Amino acid sequence: MAAKLDPAVVHNREADETAALAARHLVQPWPVAGSIGAESRGAIESGDGIYVTDGEGRRLIDGPAGMWCVNVGHRRAELAQVLHDQALALSYNSPWYTTSAPSVELAERLAAHAPVDLGHVFYTTGGSSAVETALRFMQFMNNVRGRPEKKLIVSRQGGYHGSTYLSASLNGRPRDHDWMDSASDQVIKLTCPNPFRRPTGQSKAQFCDFLVAEFRAVIEARGAEKIGAFIAEPVMASGGVIVPPAGYLPRMRALCAENDILFIADEVVTAFGRLGEVFASKTVFSIEPDMITFAKGVTSGYFPLGGVMISSKLLETLRQSNHSDAMFAHGLTYSSHPIGCAVALKNLDILEGGLLDHARAISGHFQAALKRLEALPLVGEVRGLGLMACVECVADRVSNNPLTLDLEVGKRIDRHCQELGLLVRPLINMCVMSPPLTITMGQIDDMADILDTSIRRTMDELVCEGLWKG
Structure with missing residues (x-):
């Protein structure tokens, strides 16, 4: 034996x-x-x-x-059960010409948590594709509005926004670019808003003044007519959990509004409870962005899903343009995935509960x-x-x-x-x-x-x- x-x-x-x-x-x-x-x-x-x-x-x-x-x-058994049940009910539908009930319900639920004007969502498969979508939307909008030169993107040193070609080009960590190509000609990087690394003898308030003045100088030097978007993580996550000085984000938001530059809040990490809110931009940081990117915590990692909350004003501007046939030729096979959206709905139930x-x-x-x-x-x-x-x-x-x-x-x-x-x-x-x-x-x-x-x-x-x- x-x-x-x-x-x-x-x-x-x-x-x-x-x-x-x-x-x-x-x-x-x-x-x-x-x-x-x-x-x-x-x-x-x-x-x-x-x-x-x-x-x-x-x-x-x-x-x-x-x-x-x-x-x-x-x-979480309830999330596993939703995965199972939705897969048996509807495992997939093409977002090119059909819609699933979970994607619509989730859109309504997300809009209720976002700042008032951000009432629409474009679903992606994760954070990188969410950021890529926001940037491509900016490019599309400026093309439709007859401003093809307004495409420069402003990000910050120390930031991280993804691994796709365009989103990775925004990253502000040197090792991310040592051996990789990027769209560097399309990106301007500002100083990392890290109070711990501010110059000796400079107060946090003075550091904040410097950061805002730097952005203002970039706008003046490059021209507001050339800058399409500013993107920022409210808290730089992979850069080392960098919390910017008080007042920094609202002041940067104001500069964007003054110069018709889209403010994109990259909440891939800070959303869905990490800071105690579904979206932290307005409640925690007192800003109302033009777009919010999200992923990760939307399904707590149980299914790949991300998205972009988009300002209703931006969409209305497009609908009123003289180019009604202009196509936003961007989409993903797994956009609005019914399983991912169903899991996200149950995940929201847990957060709200x-x-x-x-x-x-x-x-x-x-x-x-x-x-x-x-x-x-x-x-x-x-x-x-x-x-x-x-x-x-x-x-x-x-x-x-x-x-x-x-x-x-x-x-x-x-x-x-x-x-x-x-x-x-x-x-x-x-x-x-x-x-x-x-x-x-x-x-x-x-x-x-x-x-x-x-x-x-x-x-x-x-x-x-x-x-x-x-």
Whole structure:
């Protein structure tokens, strides 16, 4: 009689086989040339609530909520049921010449949460395609209005807006452009609105004045008749959870209005509860954009969906133009996907049913618990808003040197965190967190304790290796 294999042995063998197959066949996102198409990354096998289980069987707090997206948590049976039910009722319809009931109902629900004038939605498959759609809409509108020269796009250093050709061209992180082509001739990048990196001796109010003056100078130099749109994440997410100085966004919005420049709020991360609101632009930041892009949390990652909320005034302008036959020749096979829209509707039910209130109630505790990490010598700043935060490490607090001696410090901290039960998102010298909104105060304290221990372990490593004096 054959002996039974230890389940752990079987599990490890299957994990090894999966890793080998990944390295043989799978091209991962954002690979480096030296390992492209031959890389195996750490496996995540299951999720439950705020936790995921990795390939080694470790139960980890999902600090990044997947990729800023699993807002209502993992393993929500009601979302899985909607996926099942909608797939059986209608798995797909072509948006070119038909409409599904879930897409229409979702449009109405989203419009109710958006600023008053943003009453229309164009659905996409994610954040990159949402930003691409907003930009192409700007180009189309200016062509129809007889202003083909009004196409320049203003973004900011440090920002992230996507991976399609045009959306990626807006990104303000140098490494995003080192080896990739972009539409650089169509984009103007302003200074990153990061108060932590403002010039020495400059107050936050003075820094804000500088940022606004810089935009005004760009408009004067390049000409308002040449600039079609300004795009901004209300909080720069992948740039390190950068919260701009007070008054910055309303003042930038005013400049756009004065110069007939479309203001696009990229809420791919900040929407759907991350800051306690379905859309944060007006309620949190006191701005009413011309367009809002969204994705990620709209379905909590259970189905790929994104979109653009578009001003009714813009659409009315197009309808009153002299070119009624002008076609906005843009669309996606999976625009308005009935399954995605059905999941988004149930996701909204969960958010509106108390989760938004919960997120607002615990956000203060989340920020305060992490802020205490600033007591550690390696930590230059802990910043954030709502349920998103960043721990930025520095070599010293005088120059705020971003640890140029060890650009892997974020990965070091993440490695220790995983050993202790927490997954964070490492970004060079930073660790970013945006946990599921269902997190409790006790679980927040667990996150903070694990980070504290992990940063201390990292400090000890850096000192032992002679990379940091402490």
